[in-house]
Amino acid sequence: MQTILDWFSSIDPILAAFVATTFTWFVTAAGSSLVFFFGNASRKWLDAMLGFTGGVMVAASFWSLLAPSIEMSERMGNIPWLAPAIGFAAGALFLFGLDKALPHLHINFDPDRTEGPSTKWHRTTLLVLAITLHNIPEGLAVGVLFGGVAAGMPEASIGAAVALAIGIGLQNFPEGFAVSMPLRRQGLSKFRSFWYGQLSAIVEPVFGVLGAVAVIHMQSFLPYALAFAAGAMIHVVVEEVIPETQQDRYTDLATLGFIGASS
Numbered sequence: 001m002q003t004i005l006d007w008f009s010s011i012d013p014i015l016a017a018f019v020a021t022t023f024t025w026f027v028t029a030a031g032s033s034l035v036f037f038f039g040n041a042s043r044k045w046l047d048a049m050l051g052f053t054g055g056v057m058v059a060a061s062f063w064s065l066l067a068p069s070i071e072m073s074e075r076m077g078n079i080p081w082l083a084p085a086i087g088f089a090a091g092a093l094f095l096f097g098l099d100k101a102l103p104h105l106h107i108n109f110d111p112d113r114t115e116g117p118s119t120k121w122h123r124t125t126l127l128v129l130a131i132t133l134h135n136i137p138e139g140l141a142v143g144v145l146f147g148g149v150a151a152g153m154p155e156a157s158i159g160a161a162v163a164l165a166i167g168i169g170l171q172n173f174p175e176g177f178a179v180s181m182p183l184r185r186q187g188l189s190k191f192r193s194f195w196y197g198q199l200s201a202i203v204e205p206v207f208g209v210l211g212a213v214a215v216i217h218m219q220s221f222l223p224y225a226l227a228f229a230a231g232a233m234i235h236v237v238v239e240e241v242i243p244e245t246q247q248d249r250y251t252d253l254a255t256l257g258f259i260g261a262s263s
Helices: 002-010 013-036 043-075 082-101 123-150 158-185 190-199 203-217 219-244 251-262
Strands: none
Touching: 002 013, 002 158, 013 123, 013 158, 013 190, 013 203, 043 082, 043 123, 043 158, 043 219, 043 251, 082 123, 082 219, 123 158, 123 190, 123 203, 123 219, 158 190, 203 219
16 A cells, blocks of 8 residues: 555656546446446345445545545634635535536436436436536545645645545445446446446546646645535535435435445
């Protein structure tokens, strides 16, 4: 582990953000690849996986993003909670706006429960868009932390940035599987189910690099940026991930997965 941290410390922070978020995309692809080996997956396991995903996102939002944002804001001589509160609200509103602007369909929802503008897009496209919205704040969070390291902020460390990337990668594995299997059940080929499943995470390297660049060039913006990523992730959990786990009879299993991952 120390060798990995040393390597990330030795390279350009923007490159580090790109490598870390490419890793999280790769893990999503690995989870999606399970569609080649399993003909189907029970709803029970899909709900448990989604619950685990939500728990990881909540834990990462506080420990890796909100808590450092509060500490950083206080060290800068500002009101400790003000910048985090503003950033958190802005991140949630950003995802709220995307949610209203882009037509999408959550994994466990019926086709007639499409959200966003009315569209004739195929259900597959709507499902992939829904998971893509999940992945934007994840890539942004990793990039912002690496940007904070480059800016010399003591609250942002290489260890924390790498740990966040690993945590997001862990929850991306079941998420990739949870995307590809419903597509397979709809009749798509194994390859197309895998392709669309991994494609949903391709935004993570993009937003990881954008987050790192923004923070490096606007260092005073970091407390807001950390909280922004946290607000976006919490919005995803409350508005999308949790409701997706409450559509069938396995709600207890999903809840246990959520609690276990967030503990």
